[in-house]
Amino acid sequence: MQLASVDPQLADLSNKLIYSAMVVYTLAMFAHMIEWTFGSKGAIAVRSNAAAASLSETVATASTKAAKKVTVTVAGTGGRTTTLTRTAVAGEGATVVTSGRGADEVDGPGAAGTSERADLAGRIAVSLSVLALLLHGGGIVARGLSVSRWPWGNMYEFSCAFAFAMTASYLALLAWKKNVRWLGLPVVLAALLTLGIATSLLYTESDQLVPALHSPWLAIHVSTAIFCGGAFYAAFIATLLYLGKDSFERRTAAGLTTGPLGTSASIWRRLPAASTFDKLSYRINALVFPLWTFTIIAGAVWAEAAWGKYWEWDPKETWSFITWVAYAAYLHARATAGWKGRKAAYLALAAFACWLFNYYGVNIFVTGKHSYAGV
Amino acid sequence: MSKTTTEAELPPAPDDTEAERLSTAPVDSDGPTGIGVIGWARWMWRQLTSMRVALILLFLLSLAAIPGSLLPQNGQGSQAALKVVAWKAQHTTVAPIYEKLQLFDVYSSVWFSAIYILLFVSLAGCIVPRTWQFVGVLRSRPPAAPRNLTRMPVYAAWRTEAEAEAVNAAAHRLLRRRGFRAHLSGDSVAAEKGYLREVGNLLFHLSLFALLGGFAWASLASGTAGKLMIEGEGYANTITQIDDFSGTPFYTSDDLDPFYLKLDAFTARFQSSGSQIGAARQFTANVEYSTGSDPTQTKQGKIEVNHPLEIGGSKVFLIGHGFAPVVTVKNAKGEVVYHGATPFLPQDANQTSTGVVKVSDYGVGPDGKKVQLGFTGNFLPTAPASFENTGPISLFPDDAAPMLVLNAWAGDLGNDAGRPQNIYQLETRKMTQLMQDGQPARVRLKPGQGWDLPDGYGTLTFDGYKRFVSLNISHRPGNEVALTGAVLAILGLIGSLFIQRRRIWVRALALPGGGTQVELAGLSRSESAKIAEELAELAVDLQDDAPATDDASAADGSDNTDDSDDSDDSEDPGPDPGAVDAPSEPAPADLNSKE
Ligand code: HEM
Numbered sequence: 001m002q003l004a005s006v007d008p009q010l011a012d013l014s015n016k017l018i019y020s021a022m023v024v025y026t027l028a029m030f031a032h033m034i035e036w037t038f039g040s041k042g043a044i045a046v047r048s049n050a051a052a053a054s055l056s057e058t059v060a061t062a063s064t065k066a067a068k069k070v071t072v073t074v075a076g077t078g079g080r081t082t083t084l085t086r087t088a089v090a091g092e093g094a095t096v097v098t099s100g101r102g103a104d105e106v107d108g109p110g111a112a113g114t115s116e117r118a119d120l121a122g123r124i125a126v127s128l129s130v131l132a133l134l135l136h137g138g139g140i141v142a143r144g145l146s147v148s149r150w151p152w153g154n155m156y157e158f159s160c161a162f163a164f165a166m167t168a169s170y171l172a173l174l175a176w177k178k179n180v181r182w183l184g185l186p187v188v189l190a191a192l193l194t195l196g197i198a199t200s201l202l203y204t205e206s207d208q209l210v211p212a213l214h215s216p217w218l219a220i221h222v223s224t225a226i227f228c229g230g231a232f233y234a235a236f237i238a239t240l241l242y243l244g245k246d247s248f249e250r251r252t253a254a255g256l257t258t259g260p261l262g263t264s265a266s267i268w269r270r271l272p273a274a275s276t277f278d279k280l281s282y283r284i285n286a287l288v289f290p291l292w293t294f295t296i297i298a299g300a301v302w303a304e305a306a307w308g309k310y311w312e313w314d315p316k317e318t319w320s321f322i323t324w325v326a327y328a329a330y331l332h333a334r335a336t337a338g339w340k341g342r343k344a345a346y347l348a349l350a351a352f353a354c355w356l357f358n359y360y361g362v363n364i365f366v367t368g369k370h371s372y373a374g375v
Numbered sequence: 376m377s378k379t380t381t382e383a384e385l386p387p388a389p390d391d392t393e394a395e396r397l398s399t400a401p402v403d404s405d406g407p408t409g410i411g412v413i414g415w416a417r418w419m420w421r422q423l424t425s426m427r428v429a430l431i432l433l434f435l436l437s438l439a440a441i442p443g444s445l446l447p448q449n450g451q452g453s454q455a456a457l458k459v460v461a462w463k464a465q466h467t468t469v470a471p472i473y474e475k476l477q478l479f480d481v482y483s484s485v486w487f488s489a490i491y492i493l494l495f496v497s498l499a500g501c502i503v504p505r506t507w508q509f510v511g512v513l514r515s516r517p518p519a520a521p522r523n524l525t526r527m528p529v530y531a532a533w534r535t536e537a538e539a540e541a542v543n544a545a546a547h548r549l550l551r552r553r554g555f556r557a558h559l560s561g562d563s564v565a566a567e568k569g570y571l572r573e574v575g576n577l578l579f580h581l582s583l584f585a586l587l588g589g590f591a592w593a594s595l596a597s598g599t600a601g602k603l604m605i606e607g608e609g610y611a612n613t614i615t616q617i618d619d620f621s622g623t624p625f626y627t628s629d630d631l632d633p634f635y636l637k638l639d640a641f642t643a644r645f646q647s648s649g650s651q652i653g654a655a656r657q658f659t660a661n662v663e664y665s666t667g668s669d670p671t672q673t674k675q676g677k678i679e680v681n682h683p684l685e686i687g688g689s690k691v692f693l694i695g696h697g698f699a700p701v702v703t704v705k706n707a708k709g710e711v712v713y714h715g716a717t718p719f720l721p722q723d724a725n726q727t728s729t730g731v732v733k734v735s736d737y738g739v740g741p742d743g744k745k746v747q748l749g750f751t752g753n754f755l756p757t758a759p760a761s762f763e764n765t766g767p768i769s770l771f772p773d774d775a776a777p778m779l780v781l782n783a784w785a786g787d788l789g790n791d792a793g794r795p796q797n798i799y800q801l802e803t804r805k806m807t808q809l810m811q812d813g814q815p816a817r818v819r820l821k822p823g824q825g826w827d828l829p830d831g832y833g834t835l836t837f838d839g840y841k842r843f844v845s846l847n848i849s850h851r852p853g854n855e856v857a858l859t860g861a862v863l864a865i866l867g868l869i870g871s872l873f874i875q876r877r878r879i880w881v882r883a884l885a886l887p888g889g890g891t892q893v894e895l896a897g898l899s900r901s902e903s904a905k906i907a908e909e910l911a912e913l914a915v916d917l918q919d920d921a922p923a924t925d926d927a928s929a930a931d932g933s934d935n936t937d938d939s940d941d942s943d944d945s946e947d948p949g950p951d952p953g954a955v956d957a958p959s960e961p962a963p964a965d966l967n968s969k970e
Pocket of ligand 1: 400426494499501872
């Protein structure tokens with residue numbers, strides 16, 4: 001950990017890789033935009049296609065009548081229901097079919113609608129994102145190797161790792177066959193924004209660390225913090241989309257034909273249902289909250305070793321605490337009558353605002369013990 | 376539904392609302408319960424321990440923590456205290472108001488304390504009844520099946536030829552195998568799983584008390600001492616030999632851990648190239664120490680930035696370092712009147728240091744009167760070639776081109792009056808600056824060089840320099856308590872957030888016209904869709920023992936022709952073998968609104 005030297009070639013390679021990743025992310029962003037644009041034409045075609053599909057399936061089910069089949073009725077909010085059908089055919093695995101009754105509860109088909117051209121653009125976008133992620137990861141590794149330490153010792157490095165965590169989680173979900181491609185555009189945009197800020201405003205040359213950062217806790221505390229950041233970001237996007245889709249659903253119910261803020265209805269129709277977004281953001285936040293708790297505690301243990309006091313209300317500590325309490329309030333709200341839905345979503349936004357301020361605001365505007373090396 | 380006919384055979388209506396409560400969260404209620412003072416007190420207590428107030432208090436707590444991060448705070452060491460003074464000097468109009476509002480002591484202020492104390496009172500009032508309630512839940516059976524299972528959020532049903540009793544028994548067995556706590560009574564099975572969620576939740580909230588306890592213990596029984604030590608020096612850890620001490624009611628200067636500590640050597644390494652030139656890379660203090668009981672038995676130790684040295688109940692932290700120039704002063708007769716190393720305090724990242732050399736025992740001056748000398752100035756570990764543009768500043772934190780820059784004063788140092796004096800400042804009220812050629816006398820010395828003082832005051836030689844370290848000797852109990860609380864809190868949270876508590880009911884009833892109706896229903900927190908799948912899996916398993924009859928009415932989902940959006944998951948429009956028609960619109964199950 002205490003090699004004083006810096007390998008300038010590796011450091012330079014790292015920069016080039018990060019810039020290349022940004023270029024490829026930009027291409028991925030364009031491909032996603034094309035997906036969304038073409039998809040809007042296909043959306044109308046969904047209806048007629050659906051009718052044809054069910055015809056052919058009737059034939060298929062008729063021949064497997066011996067299957068054990070269960071239909072579970074699931075009650076949703078506002079009197080809507082969905083049903084889930086599980087069929088177990090002898091010798092074959094079970095299949096689950098979920099479908100909805102009550103149109104608004106249903107998830108949209110995704111950015112591409114049913115347009116094949118849009119779907120192709122979306123696939124290209126995902127491939128480009130994978131390529132960008134590889135370049136991005138290479139940049140981070142090269143940065144770490146150039147100084148023989150964990151590559152998150154300053155704001156520039158945090159930001160690179162953080163954008164990486166975000167894109168990687170999204171692509172991992174895709175690889176896991178989760179239906180999240182509609183997240184592609186916001187995720188790629190967020191990654192570009194983070195990397196843009198990192199390379200333009202926060203750039204620091206590759207170098208060794210001040211002694212306060214020589215600790216295995218750097219790897220533990222900072223990497224969990226970065227992961228939490230990426231996940232909170234994703235939950236934030238889901239919360240925003242929830243609010244948007246919820247408004248859209250209300251507007252539709254009220255007979256309006258456009259989305260909130262004059263956005264096109266086609267976009268909202270292709271997105272998953274509001275309740276899906278709501279659940280997604282809750283799940284991510286609930287998943288990350290224990291990890292965020294751990295991050296703060298790991299930081300406190302580190303502070304104890306470095307400064308002799310595990311908690312000193314240093315600005316960074318304070319804002320981590322504020323963020324923690326804000327997310328705790330959000331989780332409470334979800335369990336409290338009358339606070340679900342939009343109200344809880346606003347709390348989630350406030351909690352994320354605290355997190356953002358902790359990340360950028362505290363490092364840049366407030367001086368404390370957490371300001372080292374460069375920014 | 377053909378249910379009306381069987382209703383008479385049902386057991387007495389169970390408390391459906393009770394069955395639907397999946398959390399021991401307090402139920403919010405409004406309005407005073409009872410009259411008079413006691414009624415109001417009870418009402419206030421209910422409010423305080425309600426989820427709504429807990430939520431508001433949490434929100435207030437995060438708001439209240441904000442000002443402390445934006446304004447300098449007292450009680451965070453001497454540097455922070457200096458910042459408070461500086462801030463007050465800059466903002467003279469608002470400072471007194473802020474002072475009154477305790478904005479410089481946010482985290483010990485009345486209002487901040489009030490919020491968290493209320494929160495913890497609320498928590499205690501919430502958690503204790505919830506624990507009892509939960510113990511009660513564990514000791515009783517899972518709540519019996521509600522009369523109307525179709526009201527439950529997930530529901531499935533079919534008809535079979537199998538005996539109702541056999542189906543119930545099979546369901547009981549299957550649920551047990553799946554790890555449910557199941558109970559078979561009469562015509563139905565009640566099962567529940569995921570109690571660890573509630574355990575986790577209670578554990579989490581309880582361990583917050585451990586955290587608070589650890590905090591409280593630390594703030595009542597800890598103390599820190601500061602000590603500046605030059606290489607080669609040693610000291611005994613008693614109040615007379617340390618530089619400063621701040622204690623608490625249960626840890627006073629009498630309680631200091633008795634030990635002896637000596638600084639053998641201090642090594643510092645810095646970045647010597649690149650954009651972060653001058654950034655610190657390594658600090659190590661090599662020390663020798665012995666504990667109170669046996670001063671002859673010394674041990675070797677090392678103190679680094681992230682690695683304090685533990686001696687007895689105290690930890691010794693390395694918090695700063697600097698240089699101490701060694702000078703010798705001789706009077707006009709050539710007698711040594713002063714020799715020693717004086718710590719100069721670093722002012723910037725490049726260790727531009729300032730300090731004072733006080734020669735109290737100078738004796739008689741050139742004019743035959745008793746006099747004292749004082750020297751103020753800078754030590755620069757790496758001095759620039761010329762001060763023309765910069766003044767005396769150091770260019771690099773390590774000793775690449777060390778230089779001592781001094782001014783000289785003569786007169787009365789003012790330290791005889793018994794007033795406490797800052798050893799890093801020169802009290803110049805009763806002193807005059809020595810002049811040379813009409814200018815204040817000033818000299819730049821490299822190690823080994825000497826200076827003939829003006830007006831025949833003798834000589835000063837800059838012999839060399841040593842390094843010093845600033846140590847923080849800290850005694851803080853309660854860390855283990857807080858850490859245990861923190862670890863338990865995380866474990867509790869994991870249980871509370873990742874485990875689903877859910878109930879499943881199965882009811883098989885013989886139909887009057889022959890055959891058996893099987894109904895399954897499930898309930899869990901609305902956030903999870905898993906319960907539907909779990910119920911479906913259970914139903915598929917149960918069909919081994921209770922195969923569905925083919926001649927039944929149309930499947931529940933078959934009327935879904937209006938379902939037009941999805942392409943890949945369109946409904947199977949064929950008849951569902953043996954399905955009893957489920958209600959087309961089960962009641963919305965907003966579970967938590969009932970909690
Ligand atoms: C000291 C501050 C508190 C913190 C940091 C805190 C934090 C949390 C968190 C993070 C959860 C989420 C776990 C989950 O959703 O299961 C939770 C749940 C819960 N909290 Fe607190 N809490 C605090 C105080 C309180 C108080 C004062 C009450 C009583 C009014 C309370 C009652 C509950 C209940 C009943 C749940 C579980 C709700 C459910 O069943 O999901 N908490 N708390």
